[in-house]
Amino acid sequence: MRIPVDIAATGERAAAMLEALGAISQSSDNLTRFFLTPEHRRAADLVGDFMRAAGLDVSEDALGTVRGHWQPAGPDAPRLLIGSHIDTVANAGKYDGTMGVVVALLALEAVVKAGLKRPYGIDVLAFGDEEGTRFPTTLSTSAAAAGHFLPSWLGARDADGLSLDEAIRAYGKDPAAIPAAAYDPDKVIAYVEAHIEQGPVLEAEGEPLGIVSAIAGASRLSITVTGEAGHAGTVPMRMRRDAFAGAAEMALVAEKIARADRHGMVATVGRLHVEPGSVNVIPSRVVFTLDLRSGSDISRREALTEFEREAHRIADARGLGVVISAFHEVGTVPCYRDLQLRLRNAVADLGHRAPTLPSGAGHDGQAMSRLCPIGMLFVRCRGGISHNPAEYAAREDIGLAVAALVRFIERFELPQLTGSVQGAEQ
CATH class of the missing domain: 3.40.630.10 (Zn peptidases)
Structure with a gap:
């Protein structure tokens, strides 16, 4: 019929x-x-x-x-x-x-x-x-x-x-x-x-x-980057431990990983908190979130591993600390x-x-x-x-x-x- x-x-x-x-x-x-x-x-x-x-x-x-x-x-x-x-x-x-x-x-x-x-x-x-x-x-x-x-x-x-x-x-x-x-x-x-x-x-x-x-499966991470506060006008660029600059580089790495994926992966930094949050102070601590989604669990897990490795590499190169914790995971x-x-x-x-x-x-x-x-x-x-x-x-x-x-x-x-x-x- x-x-x-x-x-x-x-x-x-x-x-x-x-x-x-x-x-x-x-x-x-x-x-x-x-x-x-x-x-x-x-x-x-x-x-x-x-x-x-x-x-x-x-x-x-x-x-x-x-x-x-x-x-x-x-x-x-x-x-x-x-x-x-x-x-x-x-x-x-x-x-x-x-x-x-x-x-x-x-x-x-x-x-x-x-x-x-x-x-x-x-x-x-x-x-x-x-x-x-x-x-x-x-x-x-x-x-x-x-x-x-x-x-x-x-x-x-x-x-x-x-x-x-x-x-x-x-x-x-x-x-x-x-x-x-x-x-x-x-x-x-x-x-x-x-x-x-x-x-x-x-x-x-x-x-x-x-x-x-x-x-798509989804993973959500909270990333805490720690550096050292200092006067925005007196600390030379080569001597800074800028937590925000490190966090920004990590966010761009997440974007690069997602763009290279073949399974429709998307990466989003949706929340970012900067301390001490003063216009004339180098950031000493940044907490940001990363939402990573993909149509493949395998590619998502591989991306998470690559992001964590790259985040630690960036932190080491900049003299920063980084702690990554997952707070949401769905396949x-x-x-x-x-x-x-x-x-x-x-x-x-x-x-x-x-x-x-x-x-x-x-x-x-x-x-x-x-x-x-x-x-x-x-x-x-x-x-x-x-x-x-x-x-x-x-x-x-x-x-x-x-x-x-x-x-x-x-x-x-x-x-x-x-x-x-x-x-x-x-």
Whole structure:
């Protein structure tokens, strides 16, 4: 069965839904919607209304993930999961995460209305803690769905000192019920997510949709460089032990390493603190961060080793001390190759070429990969801008994403991934 999709009309409907969700904010000046807040409650309720209007049954787990269920083969049949998140960063755009929920909803609505029969069910998921903006528990909602929620997270506290346990109870949920949020891995086929690219590649290539090859692994380091303070006017350049000059050279080495990599590596120095911080004093101590991401764990580990070696070489040459410590580490999550192929074929059926590219940003798929194979569809965003009010995806592109998911579901037969739940290339 080929299900008709009016791409322009669907894009308009998606835009209206995104505008409605984008109006739900903790701030009157911008879009800010954190996990387990009253605004999260309102957005979740609206998503539930959208799901019911699409002909889905609706439930909600102990962490507030809204689930829309299509069960043509009954509640015990295997399930394909499609979704994204509805929480935001502070001063956010309207598309990051939320667009993926809307696209999944509209695609499944078309499938339901067409009366398509499948020996499996489909759940649309609206997660609430992908950004990690309120608690230091990023991906806790998708981790719970995957059966890997850590009880220690319940003690995590937000900026006001409220614990996650307390916030869950204030939201009207019971933390003791979190284990029941986990899917049975024997009943889950795969997880698929549509998301704005959050980068400029698709726009540069003139293509509306792309296929994600992997969610990049990331390492974050804190580097402390120590030297000796001195008068800015009286210490000769050849006799200085300038901590900032050493740190700057180390940052440029990180950039050089990333530029030479063949796996889409990116390196970012995002935070830097200089002491004593006086305009006329040579810096004696600098602390900076390095965020290193790559589509290959091997290349990322090699880059870390090379950076550490070069940082110590620079410190020795300049008479400085250097201490490097890691404070965050997450491995690369490959997207399942069969899902990549089927998503690419679905896009090709719409007359478009879908480039393959890695995701440098994290997604709920990282947590869901511990449950089942994952696949991701990227949607072009203007200027590659994200986490910003200027974030924008064209209505036509969003409509194409809905149509691509419909084509994907039309052709997706149960035997294709049976027995492959643990088969995503790790």
